[in-house]
Amino acid sequence: MKAHPLNLSGSAAAPWLPWAAALCLAAFAGLALALVATQFGERTVYYLATAVIGGGGALVAFTRREPMRFVFLALLCGLPLTGVLVPPGRFGVTVFDAVMIAMTIALVGRYVMADRRARVPLFPTRSWLIAWLLVLPCVALSQFPALSLVRFVATFALYTFFWFALAEQQRRNGSERLVLLLAGVLLVTALGMFADHFLRSNLSLRGANLNQISYLSGLEIYRAGGFFQDPQRAGAFVATLVTFLLVLTLRGRFESPKIRAAIWLAIVAGLAALPLTISRGAILACLAMSILALFAFNAWHTHVKVLVAALSVTALLVLTQTSLDLWLDVLPTTIRERFLHMGDEFTSRLFIWFDTWEMFAEQPLTGIGPGSFRSYLLETRPGAYDYYGIGASTGVPYVPDQPESGYFKILYEGGLFGSLAALLVAGDTVRRALAVIADRAAPTTARTECIAALAGLGTFGLTFVTVFTMSDVRLGAVFALLLAVIWHRSLERARAGRG
Secondary structure (H helix, E strand, C coil): CCCCCCCCCCCCCCCCHHHHHHHHHHHHHHHHHHHHHHHHCHHHHHHHHHHHHHHHHHHHHHCCCCHHHHHHHHHHHCHHHCCCECCCCCCCCEHHHHHHHHHHHHHHHHHHHCCHHHCCCCCCCHHHHHHHHHHHHHHHCCCCHHHHHHHHHHHHHHHHHHHHHHHHHCCCCHHHHHHHHHHHHHHHHHHHHHHHHHHCCCCCCCCCCCCCEEEECCEEEECCCCCCCCHHHHHHHHHHHHHHHHHHHHCCCCCCHHHHHHHHHHHHHHHHHHHHHCCHHHHHHHHHHHHHHHHHCCCCCHHHHHHHHHHHHHHHHHHHCCCHHHHHCCCCHHHHHHHHCHHHHHHHHHHHHHHCCHHHHHCCCCCCCCCCHHHHHHHHCCCCCEHHHCCCCCCCCECCCCCCCHHHHHHHHHHHHHHHHHHHHHHHHHHHHHHHHHCCCCCHHHHHHHHHHHHHHHHHHHHCCCCCHHHCHHHHHHHHHHHHHHHHHHHHHHHCCCC
């Protein structure tokens, strides 16, 4: 049969023709972008590329049988890049925010339009509904209501990401699919940090962060952030994923040698990239939670665990009698200097926490409103643009958007209501995870996944002490995914009549 003249896949066309056409198209696009950049600047190219990628992605998604699931998986695949701001950039809306807000509208619309008997609940448990209801007064009574409403919508969009992660795991091989995608995300993130470290080029498209270059004892310390503007958030991101994947793999979750090899490659890359951030909290949290999870949840007899614990405590006491400098000397100079100044910097954080305590004291029930920290400082302390000397070394005016602690930010901005909502979700998560782990009738894979997710959340929680990592949507996405792992296994247990 004669092939259609426009059918490049037909027998009449040479097999190399589609590839040649694609190469010519790519070359033409590259020349066009170069010409635009020459005439109008790099920012115009950024706007153009964002519009083309967004429009093309939307068209591809609508050709899929399940467009929302396709968008969710595509967003997860490109997670390291989703922290880029949507043009014009001054509103602080990232690609992740924009996509997930659209997904939230679609999800809620589908729920409203669906037949009542066929509706899939938006909240898998009552605790989630209560938590969101507790947050509403914090938004309604905010000192900056418009700003708090935007932050509430963005946070609920993050919950939608959790919802889709929960739904994906109910599919065949859904858990394995998500873990492999997370391993790919970790590998790409690590490669970005290597590029940043060796080329001194931050890939976040926002420029360098104040935390990226510091001077201690006359030594310049450069901290790689890769696709993250802030190396602290980059460290927390990598540490959380490494902990989760490491515990999952060492406990034998996967039997396939290929899957294990792919995950180990990501873990090794992550472990190599983590020190480049020189984030002390992330490094210590990753080590502590990985060791604790592997020690606490294993098949050893109780007396063996007690013996190992006693020996570990004894060894720790011996180590404390040795000069700290002796142990730090084995570390690279930059990391050594950072650890030597840990005490001084923690004292500075204590000062910041209590210097901003009036935010909670003035409105203890509902706080000043989600996302209002910086706006509150600008309104109550006019003329102050150099807080705590953080930007003094670079001469850059600095007004913080968080009190150097995620827990205090929740307390200040959400008050007792917001803090109670966070505690409700955290407490229910831990309770559900421990119930699955303690259930001997539960599948081994379920118990292993809950242990690994709990360890990853523990790492996240430790890094949360000294920085509000949730301000980066990519860390929020990882947090939501680990919650979904535990919730999936807990709901599965409940459906089986064991919970």
